[in-house]
Amino acid sequence: MQMIPQAVEKIMLHLFENDFINESRFAKAFARGKFSIKKWGRNRIVNELKRRKISAYNIKLALQEIDNENYLKTLDELAEKRFYQIKETNKYKKRKKLADYLLYRGWESDLVYERVTGLVP
Template sequence: MVNYCVYQDRCHAEVEQKMREFLLIDEAKEEIILYLLKENFLNEERFTRSYIRGKFYIKHWGKTKIRMHLKQKQISEKLMNMCFDEIHEDDYLKTITRIYEDYFSKQKGLQEYQKKSKTIKYLMSRGFEYEKINDIFD
C-alpha cells in the first residue's frame, strides 16, 4: 500500500477500494490506514490540492466538474472549499476565454446565436460556471 500511495497522491476512498481487492480483515485495514496516515503517505488535503491543480491546469476542467469528481471520491465540502485557492482567478478566466475562442472559431455554417449557444453548452460540459461564461461574452 505504501508503493500505491507513493506513486501518486491518493484519497482514503481509493486506498480503501484497493484494500478491498486484497480481502484483508478489518483490523489489518485499520492498521494499514493508521500507518499510512502517521507516515504521511496518505494525506487528504495534499491529494485534494494536487487533484485540483492537475484537473485544471492539465485537463482544463472547470470548478464544477472538479467538485463533482471530488465528491465521488468522498472528499468533504469543507476541504474542497479550502483547497480551491489552488486555482488563481486570472488563470481561470484566461482558460475560459481561451477555450471559448478556440471552440467558437471552429463553429462553421451556423448563425451567431447558434455558435454562442453551442459554445456555452460546451464550456458548461467542461465544468465552467454559467455566470463566468456569461462574463466572457460581455
C-alpha cells in the same frame, strides 16, 4: 489483496500516520491537475470532489489552489479555441454550442455567457 484483518489495520495505520493517505493533499492535487491539464472549471471540480466524498472544508482548500487571474485567462483561451472550431453559420446556434461546451466543462454560467456574447456578437 486477501490479507488478514490485522495486517490491513496495521498497514492502514502506518499510511495515515506517515501522511500517505491525506484527503487535503488529494483534493488540492486533484483541483490543480484537472484545472491545468483538463481545463475544467470550478463547478466540475467541486462536483467531482463531492462525488468522491471529500469534505466541504477540503474542497474549499482545493479551490484556493487555482489562481483567479490564470482561471480567467484559461477560460478565454478555451472559449476562443472552441469558437474557431465550431463551423456553425447561425450565430445563435454557434453561441449555444459554445456555451454548452463551456458549461459542460464546469465553468460558471455568468463567466460563460459574458465570454460567449463577447465572441459571438
